[in-house]
Amino acid sequence: MSISRDDILQIATLAKLSVEESELPELTKDMAQMIAFADAINAVSTEASDFDNINGLVNVMREDVVEPSFSRDDILKNAESQDDGFFLVKKRS
């Protein structure tokens, strides 16, 4: 399948990446190459498989009891801006 520059801009919006106009020609070429690579799977016919996970793993559960978790202060430590126990994000202008 081919991919256009509009497709790239649409995917970038979905992926929350910003793409500069100047980057578009090279990015379109790179993505076309990667999609052509992925297209190899269309050469084979597949039946719907019942694949849902590997090794037949089932969830390993623990008892549903409250255990100590992280403190709010620790969780906020890595944020660039925080105030009064909250992450700070600039208001939409």
Place this chain on the structure above:
Amino acid sequence: MQTSYSQIHQIRQLLDSKQLSCSELTQKYLDQIEALNPSLNAYVKVTAEKAMETAKAVDRKIADGGHILPLEGIPMTLKDNISTSGIETTCCSKILSGYTPIYDATVWELLQNQNAVLLGKTNMDEFAMGSSCETSCFGGAKNPHNIDCVAGGSSGGGASAVAANLAAFALGSDTGGSIRQPASFCGIVGLKPTYGSVSRYGLIAYASSFDQIGPITTCVEDAALVYDAISLQDSMDSTCRGGSPASHALKDDIKGVKIGIVEEYFDGVRDDVRAQINEAIRVYESLGADIVRFSMPEIKYGLPVYYILACAEASSNLGRYDGIRYGYKTAHYDNINEMVRKTRSEGFGKEVQHRILLGTYVLSAGYYDAYYKKAQNLRGMIVKSFQNAFQNCDVILAPTVPTTAFPCGSAIQDPVETYQTDLCTVPVNIAGLPAVSIPCGFDLKQLPVGLQIIGNSFCEAKILNVAYQFEAAARTSSFQSVNMGVQL
């Protein structure tokens, strides 16, 4: 050249017999890291103070006659995507610059309980996406066999450090070959455990249904020892049921063991690599193993299936990097949407953005059935193909990589071409199986060639025993010719 490798059991004996204190040992490693790391770029962070602190505690314990655990005092490293409380963990990405985890990955907690000595965090491709270590924001790690060549990826730093004897072992992670491929390139041992045998808690996710942590060591015995230490059930990872101990199984005879040779694994393999693998097959025949040859046509689709599914999972996993809670944040923006987009575009490198875009594309409306769903169906077919194969054989032998270490800079020029180096490693991740890469000789340029031994789920003991028998028969320790690092 005299080999300078230090196997864990050698270090154990030196420490336990008090011929060398753990502080002296650790200082030797730190000195050599200081001397050699500027040229190898294996470490992105050295934790000297913490290492000496642990070493002193080990010395006190040995002096007091305390109960000594198998990895007590052994100098080691962690890949920079394994969370270490209080120690910066960046995945070698600008977007996680300055990020200091507030908790330990389970594997690191288990090693700390044994007083293993953490020397530092090792280099990797950004978010483990690459096969050369060169997508790292710190630049790539170099290969100790030839520093003009890459160490491989993504766990290139750990492999480079172990091969140059700047650590006795390393933990890496393997999503599509990221432990086995650099181990192969650097002439050492790398084990990718069964999916679900080692906890992923605290491993920063790339593709959650593929990722698995495993050891990089200088010999098979050490790989088994480290695997046994980390393959435990964990209440923090609901996919982790733990593994079965492997160390005890290493001395078993392999007469009559059925070794499968799959023709598709040899498509596109370079002649001088193929020659070494064929030689290894002859060694196994001489040890009394039965060789069975067959075909697995489905694995030809392994590469595209892997890239579609891994990128899809990555596009979702990496959605969490928004600049708000941790890591890099753009300096100039007008609104939150712009902040998130600029943060991500400035913080992620080119390869990571490519994979997020491909992943978003294959999951988007109109393309989901043709790519993601189709690839999942193929994944199911590849799983079945391995299940059938293991009815006819005990293990499968294959090259780890179709080539050997390539020159620095060449991977960046042609990314899709570079994906081909994962040809022989990705099928195992698709099916969640265990596999080990061990050195089996050299190519025409005297660069190491890796032999891959693949087993059925949770059969680590079996593949490691088959690997151990080759190592003993072919005396592969004599292949390890790097004369660098710590001399004991």
